[in-house]
Amino acid sequence: MLLSQYDKSGRAQVVVRDGTEAFELATGASLHQLALDCIARGDSLRDRVAAIGLGRAVDLAQLYEDRRLLPPVTHPDPAHLHLSGTGLTHLGSAATRDAMHAAAEAETDSMRMFRMGLDGGKPADGAPGVQPEWFYKGNGAALVAPGAALVSPGFAGDGGEEPEIAGVYVIGPDGTPHRIGFALANEFSDHVTERANYLWLAHSKLRPAAIGPELLIGALPASVEGLSRIRRGGEIVFEKPFLSGEANMSHSLANLEHHHFKYGLFRQPGDVHVHMFGTATLSFGAGVATEDGDLFEIEAAPFGLPLRNPLKQAAPREGRAEVRTL
Template sequence: MSILFECEYKGRRYVGLGKPASGETRTLYQVADGRLREAVISGGGPEAVVAAVTEGAETVAVSADDPEVRFLPPLLPTGTGNALITGFMGTHRSKFDRDPAPDEKFNAPNWLIKGFGSWARMPGEPLTVPASTIALLEEPEVALVYVNDDDGVPHYAGYTFGNDLNDIGLHLRNPWGWTPYAKLCDTSMTPWLFLGAPPQTVTGRIIIERDGATAWEGPFSCGADAIFHRVEDMVGNLLSYPALRRPGLVNYLLLGADKASYHDGFRIADGDRITIDVTSHDVVLSNVVRYARQASTA
C-alpha cells in the first residue's frame, strides 16, 4: 500500500514517500500548498496521486531526524487553516450488548468537533490538557481524511491514526452536557497518509510510561471490524451536512475508540508518556501529557 507524508523543510513544503525510519535519509519532493489536495480530487487512485506530486518536482535528500523537518497532518492546508478534526462516539461493538442485524436501519452515533486541523499535534509533541482535568482517557483511533473540491463535494484521500485524548472524568459527571468540554484536550495524529480504503482490522498496544518505566499497558483494536456501525453509513450521513461541505475544507474524521486505561483503573498523570503502537500497520504515535496552568481572564 502506498504511504506518503507532507512536511515543511527550510520554509518550503514537501511530500515524502513511505515511513522514514530514524536516521534514514529520504528524498523529499517540493510541492505547493494544496497540490496534494488537487491530486486527490483529480482521482485515478494511489499511483496517480503519487505521480502527480512527485514527477518533475524539485527534490532534496534529508535525514528523517533533521531538526528542520517539521511533519504536518495529512493534507493540512497551512495557507488557510481550512480543516476540522471531528469524532464519533460510542461506536465500538464492545459498547453494545448485541451484534448489528444485516439489514438494520442506520442510527447515527454521537459526534462532536475536536478543533481545527492546525490544532493536531504530531508524534513527539506534547499534548496539553486543562488544569482542571478530572481523569484522562487515551483513545487510539483511525482518522479518515476527506477533502472537498471547489463545489463542496468530499473526496476520500486515505487514512491515518490519532489519539483522541479527553477528560472522561468530566464526561461521566454530565454525559449529555459536558462532553464537548471533556474533549478540549490536544489530539495527536500521525503524518502518514495510507492511500487505501478505510482499514478493516487495526490492532496494537497502548503503553503509558511514568518516570521512564511502564505504568500501564494494554491492547486495542479500532478498525471497521471493531465498530458496530458501518463506516460508510457514518461518513455518508455526516458529510451530507452543508457545514462540512464547504469548498476546500479538509475533514479529519475520528472513528471512535474502545475502552482503555481508565476502565482498567489507571489514572494518567501530568508528565506521563502515551505511546500508541499500531502494530498491524507498523506505526507508532508517542506524546507526553502536559497539564496547563490554571487559566485566568482579564
C-alpha cells in the same frame, strides 16, 4: 503506501514510503495542495505520486527525533481544518462507557446508543444506517504534530488518551468529500469531566488531538490490531492492545462518513476534515490516572511509525475568562 509531512525551511514537504525507505516527493506542494490537484485532474493519489516522482531519501525516524514532523495533513488556514469524531462505534466500547455513566438498575443512554449501532450501524442495502454519537473537537489550531505535547487545560479533570483511527478528507470544488487516507489518532479527552455528567461530553472533547505520523493511502484493513501504552519515566504504567477496522466495529465506515458529511456545513470546498472513528481501549477504564510528563504511544503495523505525544498539564488560571464590551 504511506505519506507524511515534515517542516522543510518553513513549508510542508511531503514524504512517500512504500516499504522501509522514505523519499521526498519531488514537489514543493503540501498534501492539501496535492489532494486538490488530484481532484482537479481526476487522478488517484497513487497515480499522481507516481507521475511526480521521488526526490532524495530522508530518515523519518531522525526527523521525528528532531521534532520536525508535521501532522500528515494541514491547511494553510487552520480555521478550515475540522476535528470531529464518533463514539460507541466499536464492539468493545460499550462496557467502559457504560461503567462511566451507569445508574442503579437502569440502562444508560450510552448502552442504548451502542445497541442502536449493533442493530442498524451496518445496513446491508447500502442505505444510510442509524446515526452514531458525534462530537466536535476543534479546528486546525487543536491539531498537534507527532512528538508535540498534548496540553490539558488547567480546569480539566484529567487528560487521557483515546487510541483511534481517523479518516482524513478534503472537500472538492463541487462539495464532494474525498478521502485522502487513514491515520492513527490520539483523540485526547477529559474522562473525569465526562463521567461527572454525560451532558458534559461536549466539554470533555474540546481538547487537542494528534494524528500520524504517517497516512495510509488506500483501503483500511478490515481488522486493525494495535497497541496503546503510557510511559512514565523509564516505566510502562499502561499497555493494552486495541482492535479497530470494520470487523471490530458496530458501524460501517460508510455509515459514519455519511452521518458526518450529510451536513452542508461540512462540505465547503477546500476544507480539510479529520474524523475519528472511536475506540475500545482507555487507560482511564483500567483505573490509570495520567500525570504531567507521561508519554502516550499508539502503534499499529499498517500505519508505519508509532504516534507519540507527551502529556503537558497547564497551570490553573485564576478567575474566570474575561469578556470585554466594545
